[in-house]
Amino acid sequence: MKNVISRPAYKLNGSIIIPSDKSLSHRAIMFASLANGKSIIKNCSNANDPMSTLRLFKMLGVNIEYVDAQTLSVSSGGVLSKPHHFLDCGNSGTTMRLMCGILAGQPFNSVLIGDDSLMSRPMKRVIEPLTMMGANLSAVDNRAPIHIFSSKLHGISYESKIASAQAKSCVLLAGLNADGETIYTEPSLSRNHTELMLKYMNADIECNGNKTFIRCSVLEPKVLNVVGDISSAAFFIVAASIVPGSDIILQNVGLNPTRTGIIDVIQKMGGDIEILDRKTVSGELAGDIRVRYSQLKACSIEGDMIPRLIDELPVIAVLATQAEGRTVIKNAEDLRNKETDRIHAIVTELRKLGANIADTSDGFIVNGKSLLKGAVEVESYNDHRLAMSLYVAGLICQKDIVIKNFEWVNISFPEFESLMQKLL
Numbered sequence: 001m002k003n004v005i006s007r008p009a010y011k012l013n014g015s016i017i018i019p020s021d022k023s024l025s026h027r028a029i030m031f032a033s034l035a036n037g038k039s040i041i042k043n044c045s046n047a048n049d050p051m052s053t054l055r056l057f058k059m060l061g062v063n064i065e066y067v068d069a070q071t072l073s074v075s076s077g078g079v080l081s082k083p084h085h086f087l088d089c090g091n092s093g094t095t096m097r098l099m100c101g102i103l104a105g106q107p108f109n110s111v112l113i114g115d116d117s118l119m120s121r122p123m124k125r126v127i128e129p130l131t132m133m134g135a136n137l138s139a140v141d142n143r144a145p146i147h148i149f150s151s152k153l154h155g156i157s158y159e160s161k162i163a164s165a166q167a168k169s170c171v172l173l174a175g176l177n178a179d180g181e182t183i184y185t186e187p188s189l190s191r192n193h194t195e196l197m198l199k200y201m202n203a204d205i206e207c208n209g210n211k212t213f214i215r216c217s218v219l220e221p222k223v224l225n226v227v228g229d230i231s232s233a234a235f236f237i238v239a240a241s242i243v244p245g246s247d248i249i250l251q252n253v254g255l256n257p258t259r260t261g262i263i264d265v266i267q268k269m270g271g272d273i274e275i276l277d278r279k280t281v282s283g284e285l286a287g288d289i290r291v292r293y294s295q296l297k298a299c300s301i302e303g304d305m306i307p308r309l310i311d312e313l314p315v316i317a318v319l320a321t322q323a324e325g326r327t328v329i330k331n332a333e334d335l336r337n338k339e340t341d342r343i344h345a346i347v348t349e350l351r352k353l354g355a356n357i358a359d360t361s362d363g364f365i366v367n368g369k370s371l372l373k374g375a376v377e378v379e380s381y382n383d384h385r386l387a388m389s390l391y392v393a394g395l396i397c398q399k400d401i402v403i404k405n406f407e408w409v410n411i412s413f414p415e416f417e418s419l420m421q422k423l424l
Contacts, residue, residue: 004387004406004417006394008374011245011293012423016236018228018253020070022412024284025050026094027169027197028224029074030102033062034176035201036078037221044072044226048411052090056099059083078218082108086145089114091339091411093121094166100126100146101170104135105153105177112146117339117382119144125167129158133174133182155180155215162334163307165191165258168212175214176203185211188304191258193284197224200283227254227286231385232413234262234312236423239392240291241271242322247292248423249276255285261309263289265316269296269323298325298368306331313363314346314389320366321355322396329363340381349378349390353397374399384411391420 025045030053032039044050046069054072058064061081065073080102087110089095096112100123103110113119124142131137133156136149155178160167163186172194175182189210198205203217233253240246255275266273272292279286298320301309309316313335320327335342347359353374356367374397380387387406394401409416 001405002407004391004403005400006391006397006403007400008397009243009395009424012236012240012243012248013246014423015249015251016419016422017251018233019413019415020045020226021229021254022047022049022231023094023191023193023229024197024226024254026053026098027193028226029053029057029064029072030098031197031201031219032074032221032224033057033060033064033076033080034078034102035076035219035221037076039074039221040067040223041072041074042223042225043070045229046070047414048090049092049094052088052092053095056087056089056095059085059087080106083110086111086113089118091115091118093118096144096146097123097126097166097170098173100130100137100148101173103148104130104133104137104151104174107150109150110148112144112148114144122337125162125164126170129156129167129171130174132156132158133178135174153178155182157183157185159185161187163188163190164334165194169194172198172205172212172214176217178216180215182214183211188307189258190307191256193256196256196283222282225282227281227284228252230254230259230262231311232416233289235315235388235392235416236420237262237266237273237289237291238315238319239395239420241266241294241296242319243395244293248290250289250291252286253289255287257285258308261305262312262316264305265299265301265309265319268299269319270294271296296323298323298327300328302328302330310334311385314342314385315392317346317350317357317364317366318389318393321350321357321368321370321372321393323368325368327366327368330360331362333362335363339383340386342383342386345379345381345383345386346389349386350393352376352378353393353401372397374401377402377404380405380408382408384408384413388413388416391417
């Protein structure tokens with residue numbers, strides 16, 4: 001168990017390179033493993049979750065080797081081999097849900113498991129459409145372990161009730177190995193990394209608004225450059241926005257429009273944020289982000305914006321404590337189904353610090369501007385994003401805070417603390 005102290009900050013200043021995007025790293029490893037030939041993945045994340053994905057594909061017979069610390073060579077014949085053991089996804093919901101789609105149409109049986117947190121998370125959102133495609137899956141109460149039996153898949157037209165990139169990606173990946181056309185429609189556009197990368201690797205895929213069409217395809221091996229993770233950048237964006245005197249630049253950050261809700265929120269609150277050096281990298285938009293401290297005003301965050309910042313909502317709660325007025329977040333009920341119930345967790349811990357925040361069934365309400373007191377211990381709930389959000393809160397407290405079980409940050413962002421120290 002590792003407890004970490006977050007101390008009041010004088011200001012944040014300087015420039016850092018944001019580590020590689022976890023969502024893109026997962027997909028790069030998966031899609032390169034499904035391609036017929038040799039792919040190179042540059043700037044691949046070494047966080048625990050993508051490493052869970054890497055280990056699974058090695059167990060499925062794919063030759064994956066390190067060229068250097070963050071460059072992978074992935075050689076595959078486009079065919080996976082039957083695993084000799086259960087496939088352990090660790091804490092990674094992305095790994096488990098996307099692997100369901102990949103494995104459902106394979107000519108062998110497999111079993112997906114994970115840690116206690118992952119085994120408790122609901123999987124109905126992927127099991128239901130896969131079953132409609134002809135998949136044969138068994139999971140008690142729609143939770144792992146998930147037993148996947150060899151099946152022949154067929155295309156479907158599926159209308160999802162929720163905007164979920166993981167559910168969408170699962171169905172699209174199953175569609176790669178299904179007879180006929182698969183059509184996936186969602187109520188609002190969720191992250192589209194899967195669609196962009198599949199198109200970049202020459203899959204037979206088309207996108208039209210909230211509707212995606214995919215047909216059976218063999219992926220072409222490519223050089224895949226992974227840009228920086230905007231979900232990781234969000235902690236620094238918020239920190240610089242609320243710590244007086246701050247002025248920072250975050251380099252090489254992914255700017256996919258389905259992920260930039262945090263930037264929109266900062267702008268909506270009147271924050272000082274600027275995009276520099278825009279470019280396209282392996283099909284994804286990227287650039288540098290400059291953030292300076294500013295006086296913030298409260299706003300409402302709801303509807304189509306929620307899927308574009310669902311992972312950032314805990315740290316946005318911290319941001320809202322420093323905005324004048326009443327910030328309302330709603331339509332975010334999916335936040336209760338993450339590594340922990342993130343609505344309950346962030347409300348409980350910010351209240352300990354003196355924030356005026358209350359939970360609702362689908363979000364929370366924050367009345368600012370709050371003076372956060374510190375001098376308390378806060379719980380991480382074994383949740384990486386909650387731990388980092390509370391660290392950011394500690395920067396504006398009057399006194400130090402102690403964050404328990406901070407090692408869970410390694411799930412997505414092992415460099416977090418050292419990069420923050422560079423700016424302090």
